[in-house]
Amino acid sequence: LIYCGHSQDLPTASLSVSPHGLLYSGETVTLQCDISGYPDLTYYWTYYWYRNGKLQSPGSPSNTITTLSDLVNQYQCVGTKTYHPQASQRSVLLQITVTDLPTASVSVSPHGLLYSGETVTLQCNISDYTGWTYRWYQNNQTLPTQTSKTIRYIIPIIKTGQTDLYRCEGMRTKRPQRSQPSNEFSISVTGNKPKATLSFNQKDVLTGVSVTLTCTVESSGWRFYWYRYRQDSEPVATTSGSSYTLSQVSVSDEGQYRCRAGRGDPVYYTQYSEPVHIQVT
Structure with missing residues (x-):
């Protein structure tokens, strides 16, 4: 006589992932395989993992993925053992979609040609999310004291044409x-303090x-300061443009004039121009 017992469906593996929600490139995630129905024999299971349909090496109930690089992956797990039942059903497909990390970018002020002794402002911009602490690198060396979004950097007296690379x-x-x-941002020093040229x-x-x-002035982004008689006196005018107009001149406007330009915070000044003499008849 053959005894026929009740048939029972194979236990089904279930798959979960931690952390939940959006997953980002380079993150570490943990996949957990659970097989219900035989809790007292859980430790007898050998777990097999499938990634995009390909069987991986057997392992433990937890599968840790240390680096997420591919944008989309599908995972399954299944259990086998020598005792009855000898296998579980595969888990349903778990799809992991990876989101690219936000990318930093560097902007600099002032723009254009830069000079030894000038102060430049570097800003690290990250458009997505908030609460960032910033890390700055100069020529691949970490700037340990710089953790803010904006840093100010005084260009040392270095050789003309020398280039420093920055990223954040x-x-x-x-x-x-x-x-x-961010991509590396290069700062090239043009030379020593420039000299303004005054024309009339x-x-x-x-x-x-x-x-x-x-x-x-050879480069851009300057404000212009206008002087009469002496170059060490207070400027008679300050303009954002490179021109200064004396309207309806009189004999009292006659004399020598000079100019220079400045930009940045603190202000970096060019050398004074050579004087021009205005003679009013």
Whole structure:
């Protein structure tokens, strides 16, 4: 006689992931395989993992993925053992979608040609999420005291044409815990303090006419300061543009004029221009 007992479906493996929610490139996640129905024999199970349909080496109920790089992966697990039942059913497919880390970028002020002794402001921008602590690198060396979004850097007196490379990245306690680093931003020093050039293209100046002076500097982003008689006096005017106009001049406007330019915080000044003499008839 053959005894026929009740048939029973194979236990089904279930799969869970931690942490939950959005997962980011480079994160460590833990997959947990649970097989219900035989709790007293759980430790007899040998667990097999499938990634994108390919069988992986047998392992433990927890499968730790140390680096997420592919954007989409599908995982399954199954249990086998020598006791009855000898296998579980595979878990349902668990799809893990990876989100790219936000990327930092560096901006600099002022723009254009830079000079030894000038102060530049570097800013690290990360458009997504908040609460970042910033890490700065100069020529691949960490700047340990710089952790804010904006840093000010005084360009030392170095050789003309020497280039320094800067980049930044963000760190925080919440997920994502880091950003992708910015591209390297190069700062090249053009030379020592530039000199302003003052031009005045009117030969004969009569009372009542308007006179325009033009101050030029090789690079951009300057404010212009205008001086009369002495270069160490207070400026008679400050303009955002490179021109200064004397309207309806009189004999009292006659004399020598100079200019120089400044930019940044604290202000970095160019050398004074050579003087021009205005003679009013």
